[in-house]
Amino acid sequence: MNKNQQNLLSKIATGNGHGENSPYFDGWKAFEDNPFHPTDNPHGVIQMGLAENQLSFDLVEEWLKKNPEASICTPEGVNDFRDIAIFQDYHGLTKFRNAVANFMEKVRGNRVRFDPDRIVMSGGATGAHEMTVFCLADPGDAFLVPTPYYPGFDRDLRWRTGAQLVPVVCERSNDFKVTREALEAAYKSAQEANIRVKGLLITNPSNPLGTILDRDTLRMVVSFINEKSIHLVCDEIYAATVFAQPGFISIAEIIQEKEIECNHDLIHIVYSLSKDLGFPGFRVGIVYSYNDAVVSCCRKMSSFGLVSSQTQHLIASMLSDDEFVNKFIKGSADRLATRHKVFTTGLAKVGISCLQSNAGLFVWMDLHHLLKEQTFEAEMELWQVIINKVKLNVSPGSSFHCSAPGWFRVCFANMDDQTMNVALTRIESFVIQNNETSTTVPMKRQYWQKPQRLSFKSRRMDDIMMAQCLMSPHSPLPQSPLVRARN
């Protein structure tokens, strides 16, 4: 961009706050340039960087066929068209809010109640996070975020709000658990840097770990934020992807415990239908706040990203059908469990372990033993081999601000069984070949000792963890897929 353009545009437009100059998105580009297809392009890149749930669409399609009136474009439903198309209140259709509250309750085992009047619409979880930050923080204020965390937060929470993120460093030695010590350390480091901490953001189930927070951890988190009088934003967008015991515990359940002291004005849940139902295209994001002023303000802000009334109508019809909801929640969990087992068993066969998990649409794969040295530079080199030679788009841990090198997030629910098997076969071949070359043909190792097609700059952990503008200048992606990367 030339200087004249820079003067014409805003600092936001001319800066890198969009966060797309990252290996996380370079992987997307590699996929888009050469996407796998079982017959047309069997040697293409398989997309394992997309946390999308494609395993249960048949359940939805079955429901749709039985309920044509849910569409406003059929003879059965067209009479509703004008009422739906004109409707534009930012409270949303009452039946939509009721149905979403109903779904959220069922996903949480009916152990909590959600008030439909606290359901605020947003443009996906992306918009929900930004709205929440706009309401809670002034420019320069910060949120604590345990690492590793979803790379999109660096954009969603900071770009237009001017807020900062302070990493809470979670350790490999502790299975990346959120501890009181880590929270206190991050809080203290912010104070020392004269940064005002306004809140803590957690993802439960965790993205990228696929783990859930246990009751004691959640109680500790509530106690921490209540003592500091800072907000707690719980991103629970993977709540219905929990497919094995122990079950999911929502923050909503914790704060209703008798023994828990907590100012409810500090508690906010971000939800979405993108992961649990697999409808990311529909852009159904939700802010559920226990703070009346936040509900009121978010509702006004939601006008910048309301859910299409056509989609509200469909979702309202679908999610108010209890029989369908029960069947879907159970069926989806079963399928995720099966897929997870097939995938992790396949990895284990060639000596690859993953962090033990029971949720999410991904696993947190440990390849640190394949690094030539325990650095993030070596992680990047290995990642390039995986992208360029093995042709799998997995996401390197450094892009999630992980404190230890050698971890990769691998999505397993956005493809059919056949593609999954191809991916597993490729990983197996790679590991076997790598073992062979390591032991018998050392010359061949050079193929992953220097960067391949994709270019990037190596960076120190400190840079990654603390940089306000995450990545160094990098050629922008012409067809950048950031939005699909909400995962």
Next chain:
Amino acid sequence: MNKNQQNLLSKIATGNGHGENSPYFDGWKAFEDNPFHPTDNPHGVIQMGLAENQLSFDLVEEWLKKNPEASICTPEGVNDFRDIAIFQDYHGLTKFRNAVANFMEKVRGNRVRFDPDRIVMSGGATGAHEMTVFCLADPGDAFLVPTPYYPGFDRDLRWRTGAQLVPVVCERSNDFKVTREALEAAYKSAQEANIRVKGLLITNPSNPLGTILDRDTLRMVVSFINEKSIHLVCDEIYAATVFAQPGFISIAEIIQEKEIECNHDLIHIVYSLSKDLGFPGFRVGIVYSYNDAVVSCCRKMSSFGLVSSQTQHLIASMLSDDEFVNKFIKGSADRLATRHKVFTTGLAKVGISCLQSNAGLFVWMDLHHLLKEQTFEAEMELWQVIINKVKLNVSPGSSFHCSAPGWFRVCFANMDDQTMNVALTRIESFVIQNNETSTTVPMKRQYWQKPQRLSFKSRRMDDIMMAQCLMSPHSPLPQSPLVRARN
């Protein structure tokens, strides 16, 4: 809000930048409290504050019945469901961008071409305006906006961006035309106040005037912004509501004229399907920029307010059908022309004139002769009578920052013929009664000499024109309808 809450929340959340403390929205509340219904509530308030196009839904419904495959919820279309639901790229469906470009061209008489790759999605025009400002202006920077202008701009352009609006005062004596002198005066006043002007925002057709900008004015505007090297944002969301000669001229047409010198990087169009097609609930907003960097940045920002892929699919199917599009554009204009004529003729019968117009979903009604004095306080008093006694929710000119008292915006396309006739009858009765009381029973005039149910603070024109936070503190609306008020 107590002090503790204020400390917990952001300045944005605790301020009044949402702009809802305004008589414009008080009128909405009066309607919502007591909405007219022909049989259930025949003495209720008729909503004439909503610029919604409900006159041509039968054309849309006819198309829908013939095209069930446009729905992804029918036996004909359900096979597309999974492909649509998962799709989430922020470029949008290619067929959607092509169809929108096609529609925009047809609305503009096929005299210009729109490049589908410059079509960026947003959450309605609301989101489109905010995105544009985020890209073009830093906090404190300003946009010039000719008055009278749509009250929502005070929120959409300023609230979260921190940008300012500087009114360009257009005069009644000149039929509120935008002149070079008025632009220069506004620009100069901003400079004197050390405010950096980054752009000019015009609505064409004008909301609230219902007039279109002629070729000479558009050329002058382009020349002005080019000389100052500031941006021009053209809000053309009413482009297809032009129902009489002279025809609409888009800014796109002007800048392709050979004799026009203009840096195209300065030109941006905001569009929407909310007014022209009557689908405000679908939240289809568009930024069309001639500046590559703005297209790129807006596209990234659009992730906060993407159009539901379900709606993209429907719109793509509908607007790529040339036969339908041609029929709709012609049919809708014919119906608007008829409605406009019936309404203005009815008003003329009782001596009420409107600014001569040929576009929009409203008229700019002149009641200055009914004011007891030519002040905005008197305008408010008259408005209260209209709301509370005549029971019509029309919008006072002061809420549009009009420079002269006594004008009201009255929407005429959001109701059926029967309701329209009731509204006309009420206006006629009111004027006749008013004339009688003025001449024969002066005592009765007192009923509109003091404020009735709704409370407000009178304010000086200077306050209205220059206040950064538009309105004085005022009890917030519990069920505030701001979003519906995009009109």
